[in-house]
Amino acid sequence: MPTTQELQDITVQTRRDIVRMVHKVNSGHPGGSLGCTEFLVALYNEVMELKSGFDMDGIGEDLFFLSNGHISPVYYSVLARKGYFPVEELNTFRLINSRLQGHPTTHEGLPGVRIASGSLGQGMSVALGAAQAKKLNKDSKLVYTLHGDGELQEGQNWEAIMYAAGKKVDNIIATIDYNGQQIDGATDDVMPMGDLKKKFEAFGWDVLEVVEGNNLEAIIKGLKEAKSRTGKGKPVCILLHTIMGHGVDFMMYTHAWHGKAPNDEQLETALAQNPETLGDY
Known part of the structure; x- marks a missing residue:
C-alpha cells in the first residue's frame, strides 16, 4: 500500500493534470474534478x-x-497514473479521434472505463446491474459509484435507490459528491433536496458521512467503514462533503468553475499552488 505522502503526491500531480488538460483545449470541467481528486486517488490506490x-x-x-461523467479530467488522470493507459495520452484530452473524450465512453476501448457516462442520473442503475451480476456469479467483490449531489435531482436515481434497498443489493457503495454546487449555482437555489441522509435512510440505505471530504485519511477511513457495512442486507451510501475546486484557491467554494477553463495566467497560478511531484505528461 502507498504511504500517505505517496498518496498526497499522486493527488497534487492529479490536480496539475486536471488544470493542464482543461486549459489546453479551453474546455472541460475542473471544479468538480478538483473536488473529487482525493476521493478517486484514495479509492484506486488504497481501497479498491x-x-x-x-x-x-x-x-x-x-x-x-x-455517474457524473463530466468530471472526466480527474478520472482520466487517476486511471493513467494507476497504469491503465499511458500518462502521455492525457495530452489528447477532448481532441478529435481521442479516446479521452469530454465524457468517458467505451467506444474506443479505453481501459478502466466500463460505461459511457455524462447523461446524468444513469450510473446508479448500471452499477446495480453489475452488483447483482456479481451476486449471481458468487463474486464477493464490491461495486463503487460516484454521483454529483446536483445529479440527484434526476428522478431515475431515486427509482434505482428504491430498487437497491428493495432487492437487498448490499454489495454496492454509492458515494455522493456533496459540494452543494452545480452548473447554474448552489444546489439549494436550483432545486433544494432537503436532508439527503434522511432521504437515503428512508429508502432503506445504510448511510455514513465523511465531513472532511478532501482529507485523504478521512476518506480512506470512511471508505473502509463503508466496506465493513456491506453484506448486511442494505446498500451503503457515503455522503462525501467536498469543496468544489479544492486545491486551487480561486476556484474554490463557487459554481463558476464547474465547466470553465483557466486562461494562461490562471493556469500558472493553479500550477504554482500544486508543485510537480510525479512528473508532468
Missing part, C-alpha cells in the same frame, strides 16, 4: 481490490462506475 490488466467483465475484482 483490483486485478492487474483490464477486462470488461471485471470478475474477481472491485468495480467503479462514474
Whole structure:
C-alpha cells in the first residue's frame, strides 16, 4: 500500500493534470474534478481490490462506475497514473479521434472505463446491474459509484435507490459528491433536496458521512467503514462533503468553475499552488 505522502503526491500531480488538460483545449470541467481528486486517488490506490490488466467483465475484482461523467479530467488522470493507459495520452484530452473524450465512453476501448457516462442520473442503475451480476456469479467483490449531489435531482436515481434497498443489493457503495454546487449555482437555489441522509435512510440505505471530504485519511477511513457495512442486507451510501475546486484557491467554494477553463495566467497560478511531484505528461 502507498504511504500517505505517496498518496498526497499522486493527488497534487492529479490536480496539475486536471488544470493542464482543461486549459489546453479551453474546455472541460475542473471544479468538480478538483473536488473529487482525493476521493478517486484514495479509492484506486488504497481501497479498491483490483486485478492487474483490464477486462470488461471485471470478475474477481472491485468495480467503479462514474455517474457524473463530466468530471472526466480527474478520472482520466487517476486511471493513467494507476497504469491503465499511458500518462502521455492525457495530452489528447477532448481532441478529435481521442479516446479521452469530454465524457468517458467505451467506444474506443479505453481501459478502466466500463460505461459511457455524462447523461446524468444513469450510473446508479448500471452499477446495480453489475452488483447483482456479481451476486449471481458468487463474486464477493464490491461495486463503487460516484454521483454529483446536483445529479440527484434526476428522478431515475431515486427509482434505482428504491430498487437497491428493495432487492437487498448490499454489495454496492454509492458515494455522493456533496459540494452543494452545480452548473447554474448552489444546489439549494436550483432545486433544494432537503436532508439527503434522511432521504437515503428512508429508502432503506445504510448511510455514513465523511465531513472532511478532501482529507485523504478521512476518506480512506470512511471508505473502509463503508466496506465493513456491506453484506448486511442494505446498500451503503457515503455522503462525501467536498469543496468544489479544492486545491486551487480561486476556484474554490463557487459554481463558476464547474465547466470553465483557466486562461494562461490562471493556469500558472493553479500550477504554482500544486508543485510537480510525479512528473508532468
